[in-house]
Amino acid sequence: MFEGVKDIKVFKGIGELVTLSSAAARQGRRAAAKDLESIRDAVVVEKKGKIVWLGPRTDLPTKYRSSASVNLKGAVVIPGLIECHTHLIYAGNRSGEFERRNQGESYQSIAKSGGGILSTVQATRDASEGELTKIGQRRIDRFAKQGVTTVEVKSGYGLTLKDEIKMLKAAKALRNARIVPTYLGAHAVPKEFANADAYVDSLIETLPKVRRYARRVDAFVENGYFSASTTKRYLAAARLNGMTASIHADQLTLSGGSQLAIEMGATSADHLVQAGLQEIAALAKSDVACVLLPSSDLYMDIAYPKAREMIDAGAIVALSTDFNPGTAPSQDVALVGILARVQMKMTFPETLVAYTVGAAHALGLEKEIGSIEIGKSCDFAVLSGGLDELFLDVGHMPIARTFCQGLETT
Ligand SMILES: [Zn+2]
Structure with missing residues (x-):
């Protein structure tokens, strides 16, 4: 058994993972279309509320393959708002x-x-x-x-x-x-x-x-x-x-x-x-x-x-x-x-x-939240539609599930 393997949760089946890491590297200044580039068929690994690994499913380290997992069924995932x-x-x-x-x-x-x-x-x-x-x-x-x-x-x-x-x-x-x-x-x-x-x-x-x-x-x-x-x-x-x-x-x-x-x-x-x-x-x-x-x-x-x-x-x-x-x-x-x-x-x-x-x-919390990156809090929203359905329809956000520190809040 790997050390702490029980505390680990693997979020898999992410159709598109929009990390916003490139925007975060510039403090969010002058955001552009390339900041929305995503990882396809992605996995996010969480331990004690933080992200410890993320990347394409095919690169997932063996040690995480038997951990508890949540299947997000091909959805688009964005950082928690x-x-x-x-x-x-x-x-x-x-x-x-x-x-x-x-x-x-x-x-x-x-x-x-x-x-x-x-x-x-x-x-x-x-x-x-x-x-x-x-x-x-x-x-x-x-x-x-x-x-x-x-x-x-x-x-x-x-x-x-x-x-x-x-x-x-x-x-x-x-x-x-x-x-x-x-x-x-x-x-x-x-x-x-x-x-x-x-x-x-x-x-x-x-x-x-x-x-x-x-x-x-x-x-x-x-x-x-x-x-x-x-x-x-x-x-x-x-x-x-x-x-x-x-x-x-x-x-x-x-x-x-x-x-x-x-x-x-x-x-x-x-x-x-x-x-x-x-x-x-x-x-x-x-x-x-x-x-x-x-x-x-x-x-x-x-x-x-x-x-x-x-x-x-x-x-x-x-x-x-x-x-x-x-x-x-x-x-x-x-x-x-x-x-x-x-x-x-x-x-x-x-x-x-x-x-x-x-x-x-x-909020002065840019080291902890705002983008999906290793070391940051495992906070994200799972969309019920495409990225382009965000900020389009008054009164409606296309959100299926929300996770804060790896725990579902919806
Ligand atoms: Zn006010």
């Missing part, structure tokens, strides 16, 4: 606000009258940790069915230490995907505080306690929320606590968010609707991933970010739903890809690479 920006845990809903916005009221005016983020804060404060986990699990399962194996989950609807930790604990209890919790205490200034600076002072004090539950922070850098200078102070404190950062940047106004992301070494700058050519050139030169969230642009009825310019300049680009109750109440992964293709003129390879390799970079 990565949702690198979600506000998945929240209670209540904001359907009334959706109607008001469509009838001409502004986001800022709705927020002033008690709607917006702070209304979700109230509902989430009123919910128990168990309730939040239950709601969150249903949402994770919806993502898993669409081929998603990693989901970033932000806090930010508690805005007190107790309620933020409640959200992060609820996130930790979620199953059926790799969960990446992010502390978004700097989402909005709660009504208990006079201004953003006073609130950020209190947030900085919470970081040593929060880092047990989340190793990254996020901040909403926007007019009327958190300024770049206030956020800089906060991110410096986060770094001292060993936490990485991403930033909600340049969404509604050009407020210095993308420059701050570069300066502070954030893993991503997210939204970037207002980012101009100057910001794009700087982002392209950096390792900061540009996370584009076109569903929220659709719901907000605003312009889409300049994805073409970003990609052509050589930036790392990622896509995600931004799933949240206010500005993107949709978990539709296909819709995100379709908006990327139709509205932002991203090519199919660019779209797929953004949802995998690019999103892995956005």
Whole structure:
């Protein structure tokens, strides 16, 4: 008996294995058709959740031939998709606000009258940790069915230490995907505080306690929320606590968010609707991933970010739903890809690479996930049709089965 042979699982019968390894070698920059080249009649060998071998069936080493196996019956296999920006845990809903916005009221005016983020804060404060986990699990399962194996989950609807930790604990209890919790205490200034600076002072004090539950922070850098200078102070404190950062940047106004992301070494700058050519050139030169969230642009009825310019300049680009109750109440992964293709003129390879390799970079997890390679986590989606059926049909991803760390989640 070979050492550990019982822990080994062999995935065979893979008609086409799309590894995206060549795109991963370039951090996902300038993805092209050749990045979709696949291995035909392939096998993937998994041990303890990681890939230990992959290649054509005819090259499979003898030592793996008697291991337990799963037959994927000729299907196309792609890396597990990565949702690198979600506000998945929240209670209540904001359907009334959706109607008001469509009838001409502004986001800022709705927020002033008690709607917006702070209304979700109230509902989430009123919910128990168990309730939040239950709601969150249903949402994770919806993502898993669409081929998603990693989901970033932000806090930010508690805005007190107790309620933020409640959200992060609820996130930790979620199953059926790799969960990446992010502390978004700097989402909005709660009504208990006079201004953003006073609130950020209190947030900085919470970081040593929060880092047990989340190793990254996020901040909403926007007019009327958190300024770049206030956020800089906060991110410096986060770094001292060993936490990485991403930033909600340049969404509604050009407020210095993308420059701050570069300066502070954030893993991503997210939204970037207002980012101009100057910001794009700087982002392209950096390792900061540009996370584009076109569903929220659709719901907000605003312009889409300049994805073409970003990609052509050589930036790392990622896509995600931004799933949240206010500005993107949709978990539709296909819709995100379709908006990327139709509205932002991203090519199919660019779209797929953004949802995998690019999103892995956005989370700082590019060594573990994003492509199918030896040493990486055994995360993949088994398609029910051809590769060309991805990001084509709103509401439908052609996914038959999803595996995270070698375990089926669907
Ligand atoms: Zn967001």
